[in-house]
Amino acid sequence: MTTIPKPTATTAPTGEAEVSDEELKFVIPGDRRIEAANAITTRAMARRLPQLIRRSLALGWQVDRAAVIALLGVQLLSGVLEAFGLMATTGVIKPLIASQHISGDQLRSAVPSLAVLSGAIGLRALLGIASTALSARLAPRIAREAELELLDAATKAELAAYDNPGYNDRWDAADRGVEVSRDLLTEAQYILGASASLIASAFVLTAVHPILLPLLLLAALPKGVASVRAARISYIASLATTKDRRLLGMLRWYVVDKQTADQVRSGTMAPFLLDKYRTAGARIDRTTDQATWRSARISLLGGVAGGLAHAVVWVALALLVFTGQISVAAVGTAFLALGRVSAGLDGIVGYGAQLFRTGMYLDDWADFIDEAGGHRIDRGSQAPAAPTVVRAENITFQYPSADRPALDDVSLEVRRGEVVALVGENGSGKTTLSKILSALYLPDQGAVSWDGTDTRELDAHATWERVAVVPQAYACWPLSARENITLGQATEQGDAAVLAAARAAGADEVIDGLRSGLNTLLAKEWWGGQELSGGQWQRIALARAFHRPAGLLVLDEPTAALDPRAEHRIFTGLRQLAADRAVVLVTHRLTNVTIADRIVVLDKGRVIQHGTPEELLAQQDGLFRELWDLQNERTGRVPAPTNSNEHVEPNQSALF
Numbered sequence: 001m002t003t004i005p006k007p008t009a010t011t012a013p014t015g016e017a018e019v020s021d022e023e024l025k026f027v028i029p030g031d032r033r034i035e036a037a038n039a040i041t042t043r044a045m046a047r048r049l050p051q052l053i054r055r056s057l058a059l060g061w062q063v064d065r066a067a068v069i070a071l072l073g074v075q076l077l078s079g080v081l082e083a084f085g086l087m088a089t090t091g092v093i094k095p096l097i098a099s100q101h102i103s104g105d106q107l108r109s110a111v112p113s114l115a116v117l118s119g120a121i122g123l124r125a126l127l128g129i130a131s132t133a134l135s136a137r138l139a140p141r142i143a144r145e146a147e148l149e150l151l152d153a154a155t156k157a158e159l160a161a162y163d164n165p166g167y168n169d170r171w172d173a174a175d176r177g178v179e180v181s182r183d184l185l186t187e188a189q190y191i192l193g194a195s196a197s198l199i200a201s202a203f204v205l206t207a208v209h210p211i212l213l214p215l216l217l218l219a220a221l222p223k224g225v226a227s228v229r230a231a232r233i234s235y236i237a238s239l240a241t242t243k244d245r246r247l248l249g250m251l252r253w254y255v256v257d258k259q260t261a262d263q264v265r266s267g268t269m270a271p272f273l274l275d276k277y278r279t280a281g282a283r284i285d286r287t288t289d290q291a292t293w294r295s296a297r298i299s300l301l302g303g304v305a306g307g308l309a310h311a312v313v314w315v316a317l318a319l320l321v322f323t324g325q326i327s328v329a330a331v332g333t334a335f336l337a338l339g340r341v342s343a344g345l346d347g348i349v350g351y352g353a354q355l356f357r358t359g360m361y362l363d364d365w366a367d368f369i370d371e372a373g374g375h376r377i378d379r380g381s382q383a384p385a386a387p388t389v390v391r392a393e394n395i396t397f398q399y400p401s402a403d404r405p406a407l408d409d410v411s412l413e414v415r416r417g418e419v420v421a422l423v424g425e426n427g428s429g430k431t432t433l434s435k436i437l438s439a440l441y442l443p444d445q446g447a448v449s450w451d452g453t454d455t456r457e458l459d460a461h462a463t464w465e466r467v468a469v470v471p472q473a474y475a476c477w478p479l480s481a482r483e484n485i486t487l488g489q490a491t492e493q494g495d496a497a498v499l500a501a502a503r504a505a506g507a508d509e510v511i512d513g514l515r516s517g518l519n520t521l522l523a524k525e526w527w528g529g530q531e532l533s534g535g536q537w538q539r540i541a542l543a544r545a546f547h548r549p550a551g552l553l554v555l556d557e558p559t560a561a562l563d564p565r566a567e568h569r570i571f572t573g574l575r576q577l578a579a580d581r582a583v584v585l586v587t588h589r590l591t592n593v594t595i596a597d598r599i600v601v602l603d604k605g606r607v608i609q610h611g612t613p614e615e616l617l618a619q620q621d622g623l624f625r626e627l628w629d630l631q632n633e634r635t636g637r638v639p640a641p642t643n644s645n646e647h648v649e650p651n652q653s654a655l656f
């Protein structure tokens with residue numbers, strides 16, 4: 001049973017020589033993204049920045065156009081004011097240094113420039129506040145939109161994706177993209193601000209002397225290259241630690257979740273689990289420490305080279321003054337403009353490197369969304385009616401990480417009005433087969449058809465609308481009792497249908513005992529709702545399936561947690577439920593399968609027996625009879641095959 005989606009782990013086949021611990025199976029060798037990130041150059045980043053700024057603005061545009069327009073306006077105005085302020089500086093300095101003694105007239109002539117300068121400074125401060133407020137408004141909205149798009153994409157992935165090594169990693173990386181998406185706009189905005197400031201100051205600096213700007217640009221280059229490298233190292237380290245971070249997330253879940261809390265205590269597992277946490281944490285630290293040192297070394301080199309290059313610029317400025325190429329008054333302006341251009345370049349380079357790294361995460365996010373982590377549902381578009389017959393023909397299915405097929409050349413059919421039981425020992429393929437019949441998985445070979453149409457041709461979501469499943473591990477949704485049964489899909493009959501389904505499942509007694517009936521929240525740990533016992537939850541899960549207007553009903557160990565009276569109620573009512581549904585029943589309680597019209601016995605993914613309960617019980621050397629006898633041995637009961645399905649046409653029970 002699960003109440004919340006728990007973090008999953010990929011058990012990837014690694015085959016790595018150094019793998020000595022199963023835990024290390026979380027590591028997937030040869031991550032292509034790391035190779036791709038390694039190949040990234042400064043030039044690539046320079047090309048990438050405008051694209052990333054466009055992307056951040058586009059994301060902002062999606063959530064709040066007015067705020068994006070205002071933000072751009074603010075940045076533009078701020079740049080213009082910066083240029084005016086710098087030019088006014090010359091107007092202020094000039095009269096002050098014109099002679100040794102400053103007269104009142106000189107001071108007065110500086111006043112207009114001083115007014116422009118202070119006005120520009122004041123207005124820029126106001127614009128700074130406005131732009132901070134605008135990005136504070138946009139950033140969380142962008143992150144939420146990014147998260148919604150990601151969640152939507154995840155629901156559009158094939159269920160089989162979860163069994164694929166790499167899917168969970170791609171999900172994690174994409175999730176990181178969501179986390180950093182809120183930084184995207186801020187970084188883009190800083191770059192825009194720094195660019196506006198740079199352009200304005202560059203314009204003023206060029207007016208002072210044309211050589212200064214190219215010199216300064218060259219001086220900024222070493223730091224730029226170093227920043228890009230550092231950003232790349234940090235991104236690669238983050239990718240390399242993805243699997244361990246997922247392991248930490250999973251351990252956190254197992255350590256603190258209510259569902260495992262009793263076992264953590266009774267099994268005195270806390271030190272053991274925390275030790276695993278520490279080990280994985282230490283691995284992450286090692287990787288990030290290495291990355292931090294490498295980044296620091298590169299940044300230091302960049303800083304030293306940049307410092308020397310800046311010294312050259314200042315020497316050039318001094319030479320220009322000494323050779324009389326620029327006036328002393330202009331030196332003041334040049335001095336300020338150089339500082340501004342230099343700060344602007346630093347801003348572009350620094351935030352550019354950050355934005356570049358954010359962009360790499362965002363690529364992971366965008367890639368996931370584009371192809372649902374590489375497993376986008378790509379089936380036909382036909383919407384099926386409730387099926388009259390569901391047929392599997394020679395199907396084979398192998399989980400990606402498995403070394404043998406879970407199902408091997410299996411054929412069977414289930415018709416509306418009949419109950420087909422799948423029986424077999426643990427791991428024989430029963431659950432897998434039921435998932436393939438209900439189109440949750442597609443077979444690797446062979447075909448499953450609904451009324452003659454291959455499930456590959458059917459629209460997946462429309463197909464699942466015709467399926468009701470009670471899985472072995474059913475969800476205990478942290479919702480009201482009503483929503484737990486309707487799953488938000490109320491029928492025209494409303495609560496009458498909900499209560500009818502609850503009665504059929506024995507959940508009516510559960511609901512009667514709830515303090516607010518169907519309105520009661522069933523999630524104590526979340527919102528102070530009411531908690532149910534395991535069996536009570538199973539009754540709710542059954543009511544959920546019975547409420548659904550589905551043509552195919554799949555019950556996988558549907559009464560494992562029920563008391564004998566509740567179990568009896570389910571199985572005596574099942575025949576009635578099967579009147580307008582095809583029912584697939586998976587159970588180990590063989591006395592219950594006597595209700596079935598036909599039984600299919602699986603062993604290691606192959607059908608080894610099929611027939612009516614009477615036929616299979618009569619086969620003394622068959623697996624079914626053996627399991628039956630084992631189950632009844634301790635009670636001393638004798639097999640008592642009775643056929644409760646007289647109405648079934650004999651030819652309907654054909655298995656081919």
Ligand SMILES: Nc1ncnc2c1ncn2[C@@H]1O[C@H](COP(=O)(O)OP(=O)(O)OP(=O)(O)O)[C@@H](O)[C@H]1O
Nearest residue numbers: 163399401402406425426427428429430431432433
């Ligand atoms: N997600 C998965 N990834 C890899 N192998 C899987 C996965 N799920 C099941 N298997 C394997 O497929 C085989 C069939 O599993 P399945 O769950 O269908 O068996 P089952 O008959 O329903 O077993 P049980 O009676 O224990 O519920 C088993 O060998 C199992 O280990």
